[in-house]
Amino acid sequence: MKEFFGLLKGGNKPSLLAAIVNSFIGLLKMVAYLLTGNIAMFAEMMHSFGDAANQLFVFIGSALSKKAPTSRFPNGFGRVVNLVCLGAVIIVGILSYEAIKEGIHHLFHPAETTGLAIILSVLGIGVVLELFVFYKAAKEVLHEAGVEGKGLGVFTKSVTHLKQAKPATKLVFMEDFVATSGGVLAMIAVLIAHFTSFVQAEGIASIIIGLMMFYVVGRVFLENARGAIGETDDEMRVHISRIIMKDEHVRDIKMLHVVKEGESLHVDAKIEVDQTISIAEADDIRDRLKLLIYAQKGVSDVLISFDEDNLKTDWQPL
Structure with a gap:
């Protein structure tokens, strides 16, 4: 057990930060969804909880991958992080499906929701926190690529050098990019549904958020499948x-x-x-x-x- 906790100290820090922040955001969104029944909030809640679980697994996997080789495993544990990422995307895939399913249901059975102030407040807090984690992940991408960046240049340069980042950092970067943009999309959909008669906007937002999550699932799966097999650099x-x-x-x-x-x-x-x-x-x-x-x-x-x-x-x- 002492060795396990010692390995955790070497885990991917952006993953741990993202897991903690997304857990907090997920709880906020869950409370808001239970109070308002808003479908876009439901999609965002699933997204945040999925990201939190995913990033926690990735943090643990990145830590275990640094374990020294043993007589039983002489090649070391470097591929553990890839295997953990492959397992983690299953969770995100399931939650993506739920978000899309609920969005489709809302399209055919639209219902008005109340609590606009609660919804926008929670989504706004979520976007700010996700943007903070996204910025930290972008900084880590540049650090791992050996590149300097300041201000908004951190975001643009991190996209350019994303291939040079570690698998865990890439995952956090992509997930928080989708989470931040998904939060903004959900806010727009809520405002449209509230001020117009187009209440289906929230269902459409839920579907789009689910599809963005599926995109991350596909990217992460393919990249870590190559890593688990062993890919030439x-x-x-x-x-x-x-x-x-x-x-x-x-x-x-x-x-x-x-x-x-x-x-x-x-x-x-x-x-x-x-x-x-x-x-x-x-x-x-x-x-x-x-x-x-x-x-x-x-x-x-x-x-x-x-x-x-x-x-x-x-x-x-x-």
């Missing part, structure tokens, strides 16, 4: 190949794999060197290259083997 593969080829004793690269597992990169390379070098010299080359490759962001495991130079170029960078 082409950008880092090219970068590491350049590091290897800069060594004066390396003649060519016979094989180079850079596989992304969870938040970690595993590097496996076979390099060609002059057949006349000694074992001690080859060992020095290995140590020198490992030191450089381990210094690269996200690299957790490096395996380097040697082959004699076949006097022709095999390595073709992407």
